[in-house]
Amino acid sequence: MSRRGWALFLAMSVIWGVPYLLIKVAVTDLSPVTVVFGRCLLGAALLLPWTVARGQLRPALRHWRALLLFTVLEMTGPWLLLSYAEQTLSSSLTGLLVAGVPFVAALAGRLAGEEERLTPVRLLGMGVGVVGIAVLLGLDVERVALLPLLAVALTVVGYATAPLVVSRALAEVPGVAAGAIALTVTTVVYAPFALPRLDEAARAPAPALASVALLGVLCTAVALALFFALIREVGPQRALVITFLNPAVAVLLGVLLLGEPFTLGLAVGLPLVVLGCVLATRRGRPRPATEVPPPVDTAVP
Numbered sequence: 329m330s331r332r333g334w335a336l337f338l339a340m341s342v343i344w345g346v347p348y349l350l351i352k353v354a355v356t357d358l359s360p361v362t363v364v365f366g367r368c369l370l371g372a373a374l375l376l377p378w379t380v381a382r383g384q385l386r387p388a389l390r391h392w393r394a395l396l397l398f399t400v401l402e403m404t405g406p407w408l409l410l411s412y413a414e415q416t417l418s419s420s421l422t423g424l425l426v427a428g429v430p431f432v433a434a435l436a437g438r439l440a441g442e443e444e445r446l447t448p449v450r451l452l453g454m455g456v457g458v459v460g461i462a463v464l465l466g467l468d469v470e471r472v473a474l475l476p477l478l479a480v481a482l483t484v485v486g487y488a489t490a491p492l493v494v495s496r497a498l499a500e501v502p503g504v505a506a507g508a509i510a511l512t513v514t515t516v517v518y519a520p521f522a523l524p525r526l527d528e529a530a531r532a533p534a535p536a537l538a539s540v541a542l543l544g545v546l547c548t549a550v551a552l553a554l555f556f557a558l559i560r561e562v563g564p565q566r567a568l569v570i571t572f573l574n575p576a577v578a579v580l581l582g583v584l585l586l587g588e589p590f591t592l593g594l595a596v597g598l599p600l601v602v603l604g605c606v607l608a609t610r611r612g613r614p615r616p617a618t619e620v621p622p623p624v625d626t627a628v629p
Contacts, residue, residue, distance in 0.1 A: 364518055375549050406482070449607055456603055
């Protein structure tokens with residue numbers, strides 16, 4: 329991976345490990361709909377003017393179908409589902425469950441006809457990942473309702489498939505333009521549900537409002553621009569390897585800042601899920617080219 333790829337990778341590993349903490353703080357005093365609306369509104373307010381000023385809006389809209397699909401898979405669905413789930417689940421547990429994204433991405437890529445095949449090592453990784461998630465669920469969430477877990481599962485599917493849309497159908501669309509349009513669409517979708525709750529935001533304490541602000545600026549506007557650059561630099565499956573480190577950041581912040589317990593399930597499940605994801609997304613060795621024998625010289629001496 330190039331220096332640019334490593335820089336983008338490390339930045340995204342940290343930046344997208346932070347939202348789990350911010351969401352947990354925000355949904356303590358704000359509804360999930362309000363959190364998503366505020367996050368998207370701030371992100372769109374930053375990226376849309378930039379897109380318009382650079383003349384990228386109209387060309388990007390020619391790909392509106394793929395943009396709409398990306399929006400649903402990456403934002404409109406997952407962000408509301410995560411906010412809903414974190415009303416019940418800890419930020420640490422949520423971050424760890426989302427670590428299954430590369431595992432699902434490997435399977436989705438195969439089903440979508442990606443060139444990389446599912447080698448024995450990758451299949452082993454998928455098995456290890458399943459065991460890790462099973463250990464985690466068995467040790468930590470016996471009393472957690474099914475719906476929050478289902479919400480995270482749907483989020484994982486969305487996050488795993490959205491980069492495929494980017495690499496296959498949005499290669500010509502600048503990342504900032506795609507992010508701006510997706511954020512604007514999501515803002516419009518949630519506006520009818522969030523605007524009647526503005527009094528809720530007005531009464532919210534400073535930590536909740538600051539969390540939404542950071543979600544919108546750093547974890548949305550800045551992060552989306554970097555994420556598109558990362559996908560184009562290293563490919564969709566490698567880009568999702570950031571979710572190996574995202575849970576570590578989420579767990580660390582949850583334990584240090586929110587006082588969440590470092591449970592046995594986290595201690596055992598995290599290494600297994602990370603190992604499984606690493607193996608499941610490992611690139612196989614390129615097949616050796618068939619050696620062609622040198623042409624026989626049939627010229628008459």
